Amino acid sequence: MSFSGDVKNELAGVDTQARHCMIAELAAFVMLSGSAEETESGSVLRVRTENEAAARKLFTLLQRAFNIDIALHREQDSRHGGGVFRIEDPDRVRAVLAACGHETVLRKECCKRAFLRGAFLAAGSVSDPEKSYHLEVVCPDRGTAAVVRDAMKETGLTPRIVLRKKNHVVYLKEGDQIVALLGAMGASISFLNIENVRVLKEMRGSVNRRVNCETANLNKTVVSAVRQIEEIRFIRDNGGFGELTPQLREMAEIRLAHPEAPLTELGSFLNPRIGKSGVNHRLRKLCAYAEDLRRRTETS
Numbered sequence: 001m002s003f004s005g006d007v008k009n010e011l012a013g014v015d016t017q018a019r020h021c022m023i024a025e026l027a028a029f030v031m032l033s034g035s036a037e038e039t040e041s042g043s044v045l046r047v048r049t050e051n052e053a054a055a056r057k058l059f060t061l062l063q064r065a066f067n068i069d070i071a072l073h074r075e076q077d078s079r080h081g082g083g084v085f086r087i088e089d090p091d092r093v094r095a096v097l098a099a100c101g102h103e104t105v106l107r108k109e110c111c112k113r114a115f116l117r118g119a120f121l122a123a124g125s126v127s128d129p130e131k132s133y134h135l136e137v138v139c140p141d142r143g144t145a146a147v148v149r150d151a152m153k154e155t156g157l158t159p160r161i162v163l164r165k166k167n168h169v170v171y172l173k174e175g176d177q178i179v180a181l182l183g184a185m186g187a188s189i190s191f192l193n194i195e196n197v198r199v200l201k202e203m204r205g206s207v208n209r210r211v212n213c214e215t216a217n218l219n220k221t222v223v224s225a226v227r228q229i230e231e232i233r234f235i236r237d238n239g240g241f242g243e244l245t246p247q248l249r250e251m252a253e254i255r256l257a258h259p260e261a262p263l264t265e266l267g268s269f270l271n272p273r274i275g276k277s278g279v280n281h282r283l284r285k286l287c288a289y290a291e292d293l294r295r296r297t298e299t300s
C-alpha cells in the first residue's frame with residue numbers, strides 16, 4: 001500500500017473518544033465531501049468516501065455520535081472500497097448538519113486535531129517521504145480551504161493554498177511540518193516512519209558532505225605530493241643534493257622512493273623515525289630550498 005494509504009488506515013483506527021471531537025471529525029467529512037439535497041420527502045445528505053478506511057471511520061462516527069446506522073444506505077463503490085453514504089431521514093440530516101455547522105465545532109484544541117484527521121481521511125493525501133515531502137487536502141471551495149488552513153495554522157503549521165482546476169488545495173511542503181501534522185492527527189506510527197526517513201535523509205546528506213570533504217583533502221594530499229616530488233627532482237637534477245643536510249637528503253630520497261606514501265608512512269622510513277609534522281616540516285624546507293635553487297640557477 002502507498003504511504004498515503006498507510007496513513008489513512010492508521011487514522012481510521014484512531015479512536016475518537018469525546019463526542020465534541022467526533023462531531024468535529026464528522027464536520028470535516030461533511031464539509032469536504034458531503035452534499036445536501038432537497039427531495040420531495042425532505043433533505044438527503046450524501047457523503048462520499050474514497051476508500052475503505054475513510055468509509056469505516058465515517059460509519060463509526062455517525063453511529064456513535066448520532067446513532068445513525070448508515071450501513072443500510074451505503075452505495076458500494078467497488079473501485080476504491082469507499083462509497084457514498086446517504087442519510088435520508090430529514091430529522092437526522094438536520095441534526096447532523098446543525099451539530100457540524102455549529103460555531104463551537106473547532107473551538108477546542110482536541111477538536112481541531114480531530115477535524116484535521118477527518119479532513120485528511122476525506123480528501124487528503126501525502127507523498128512517499130522517500131521521494132518528496134508533500135501533503136495536501138483538496139477542498140471544494142475557498143471557504144472550506146480557509147477553514148482547513150486555519151485549523152492547520154492554529155496547530156502551529158504554515159500551510160499554503162493553491163487553485164487546482166476547480167479545487168482549492170491546502171498543502172504543506174516541509175518534512176518537519178508534515179511530521180507535526182501526522183502527530184497532531186494521531187498517526188503516531190506514520191509519524192515515526194516519516195521521522196525515521198527524514199533523519200535518515202539528513203544523515204545521508206551529511207555523510208555525502210563528509211565524503212566530499214575527505215575526497216577534497218585526499219586530492220590536496222595528492223597534489224602536494226606531486227609538487228614535492230617535482231621540487232625534489234629539480235634539486236637532484238641541478239646538483240643540489242650535495243648541498244642538503246643529511247636529514248633533508250634522506251627525506252628527499254625517501255619521498256622519491258615512495259611517491260604515493262602518506263606523510264606518516266614516510267616518517268616511519270626515516271632513521272630515527274619521525275612523526276607527520278616532522279615530515280611535513282622537512283618537505284616544506286625542501287620545497288623552499290628548491291625555490292631558492294631555481295632563483296639562483298635562473299639568474300646565473
Ligand SMILES: [Zn+2]
Pocket residue numbers: 018020021022024108109110111112114
Ligand atoms: Zn474535542
